[in-house]
Amino acid sequence: MAERSEELVDGVLRKATSEVGLDVEYVRAEGNTLFARGRDGSEVPVSDYLGGFGALLLGHNHPDLVAGLVDRLRRGAPVLTQLSLAPQANEVVDTLNRVLRREFGVDEPYFGVFANSGAEGVEVAVKHAELDRALRAAELLAEVDANADAALAAPGAEVDASALGLPAGTPVAEVVALLRERNAATLADPPRLVALEGGFHGKLMGSGQLTHNPDYRLPFTPLGARALFAPADADGLRAVLEGARATVHDLRVTADRIEVVPRDAPVFCALLLEPVQGEGGIVPLPAEFAKRVQELSAEFGCPVVVDEIQSGAGRTGAFFAASQLGLLGDYVVLSKSLGGGLAKLSVTLVRASRYRAEFEMLHSSTFGKDGLSTSVAAAVLDLLEADGGALYRVVAERGERLGAALRAVRDDHPDVIADVRGLGLLRGVEFADLSTSGSALAADLQAQGRFGFLASGYLLHEHRVRLFPTGSAPSTLRLQPSVQVTDEEIDRLATGLRALCALLRDGDDAGLTAFAGARAF
Missing domain, CATH: 3.40.640.10 (Type I PLP-dependent aspartate aminotransferase-like (Major domain))
Known part of the structure; x- marks a missing residue:
């Protein structure tokens, strides 16, 4: 079969990621580590701080989940049995x-x-x-209609329809007709x-x-x-x-009085x-x-x-x-x-x-x-809830360790990093306005909403750390590692961020892009 001359799956995305060195093929994964295919055919370990956009709290290919999944498939357990017990x-x-x-x-x-x-x-x-x-x-309209019917059955009662802007003495039938028309219009709105x-x-x-x-x-x-x-x-x-x-109108009906009253519309x-x-x-x-x-x-x-x-x-x-x-x-x-x-x-x-x-x-x-995905979810919950929820405590501890490391970098480079925030193992690093920094490249890319991608490419190739900016705040890097993230990985991330901040501070655009000419994978 002849090779295709164009990329037919995510072609635009492939081109964009290629420009900043993110077009990497990953061939294996375990825990908090991805293994990229090196140019020499080797496997290059990378710390995964992107974590499947937050889907990998337990890490890649958690052994207990994999074992349960494999066992279920080997036993021939059904996956799709709609309209049956689940x-x-x-x-x-x-x-x-x-x-x-x-x-x-x-x-x-x-x-x-x-x-x-x-x-x-x-x-x-x-x-x-x-x-x-x-x-x-x-249900509300049915209640109002019942009150309207009661009002129509009491023609001699005094009518107060001022809430509808109608004068005293307006016939009950006219009041009810206008009330129903306006209520229907109100509830017909999106x-x-x-x-x-x-x-x-x-x-x-x-x-x-x-x-x-x-x-x-x-x-x-x-x-x-x-x-x-x-x-x-x-x-x-x-x-x-x-x-x-919005407001609908109801009728309060007594033996001798009919009053139009407003009610909150749902x-x-x-x-x-x-x-x-x-x-x-x-x-x-x-x-x-x-x-x-x-x-x-x-x-x-x-x-x-x-x-x-x-x-x-x-x-x-x-x-x-x-x-x-x-x-x-x-x-x-x-x-x-x-x-x-x-x-x-x-x-x-x-x-x-x-x-x-x-x-x-x-x-x-x-x-x-389906039986497959829900069985995995049940196993995930078992892991999270085991030993009195011990894993939540580990997440909190790992999150605080990560947060402390990020805050230390911010404190060392307050002119480059504007904020560090988040909870647990969901953290963000927001870069300051780089328009007055020494890096013309960074300033230009930030103005285009693309600086976070350059930073991600630099950290990937120079420090073996994989992360990405957030979709609606492209100057904020997202950090969503697994609970298996180690002190060594956190320190490596901090080292990489410090090096990036120093390049930005010094306006070293050549250093920011050096990886493009010497990529290992």
């Missing part, structure tokens, strides 16, 4: 409920809905929230979806419109429900919610947020803001979807990062690390008081809740 899926949801009770102190159970990826899990949450909203709206500025919830048709970055969102805006974006502060969020609320579908914004630059939500979110949610009747796709399943030193902020969602979306780096799945947890059983007949997936 014991592994039930085990996963049972365990997650035990963790919810422990970390949040709640007794109310959560139902689980499985899908294939985090973005799909977000869409499950939003679709379910919209079903719940629509059913609540229908639902209000609110998300936070800087948030990222996926790139599917629906979830893409909940992602703040306009580069991802605007090309497809005509296809999806549009979101309202609020800042991560209580006053700003209140203002957005206040501006989006127009809010959901408020979506991440406990730690990942693509937005590894930005933890302030705990005080998280507390206010709960209050505002209750006040405006707006359910909260907590996106724990990157931050959940142990990455921050607790199973749920939101538990460290005291933020209990009505919906919680998990994915990434829940699959142990071997399975693709998500589970959306739905508070029982909001759960609608009808949803099971309206949303399904061929591969959701």
Whole structure:
């Protein structure tokens, strides 16, 4: 077969990564280490701080997970048995409920809905929230209609329709007709979806419109429900919610009086947020803001979807990062690390008081809740929960060790590194404005939103450290290593960052790009 003359899979991406030395082939992986194919055919070990965009908390090819997976395949265990018992899926949801009770102190159970990826899990949450909203709206209209019928049956009663702007003496039939018309128009408006500025919830048709970055969102805006974006502060969020609320009108009927009264319309579908914004630059939500979110949610009747796709399943030193902020969602979306780096799945947890059983007949997936991925997720939970949750404590300790090393680099180079932030093993290093640095190359690339890629290429080839910038904050490097990251690897990362900062400080563009002419892999 003749060789193709062009790249037909990720050709544009391949070209872009090639320019900064990230076009590397990895041939083997274990723990926190990837092995790149060297130019001489050797295997070159690289410390993996990208961690599958956060999916590899337990490391590459964890031996217990691999053994369980191989055993299951050798036994010929079924993978796809739709519309039958799903014991592994039930085990996963049972365990997650035990963790919810422990970390949040709640007794109310959560139902689980499985899908294939985090973005799909977000869409499950939003679709379910919209079903719940629509059913609540229908229940409200039925109640209003019953009161309207009662009003029509009391023609002699005094009518106060000032809330509709109607004068005294307006006939009941006219009041009821206008009330029904206006209520129907109000509830026919699109639902209000609110998300936070800087948030990222996926790139599917629906979830893409909940992602703040306009580069991802605007090309497809005509296809999806549009979101309202609020800042991560209580006053700003209140203002957005206040501006989006709506009113329907009901009738209070007594023996001799009919009064039109306003009621809040159920127009809010959901408020979506991440406990730690990942693509937005590894930005933890302030705990005080998280507390206010709960209050505002209750006040405006707006359910909260907590996106724990990157931050959940142990990455921050607790199973749920939101538990460290005291933020209990009505919906919680998990994915990434829940699959142990071997399975693709998500589970959306739905508070029982909001759960609608009808949803099971309206949303399904061929591969959701399959026996293979749910068995891996069950094994991941066993590892996380073993020995009284010892692994969470290791994550916290490793995260603090990593954070301390990063802060020391920042303290040594405050003119180059603006901030170090994050929780557990989810950390970000934000570079300062480099326009006044000695490096014309770095300043130019930062202005184009490409400096983080150059920094990643330099660290990969010169220091054998693999990382990447965040999608919506390209001057922030993301660090999501596994729990197996060693002191030696952390020190090597710190050494590499110090060397990078020195090159930027000294304006040594030749040093920044020397790897391009002497690549080992």
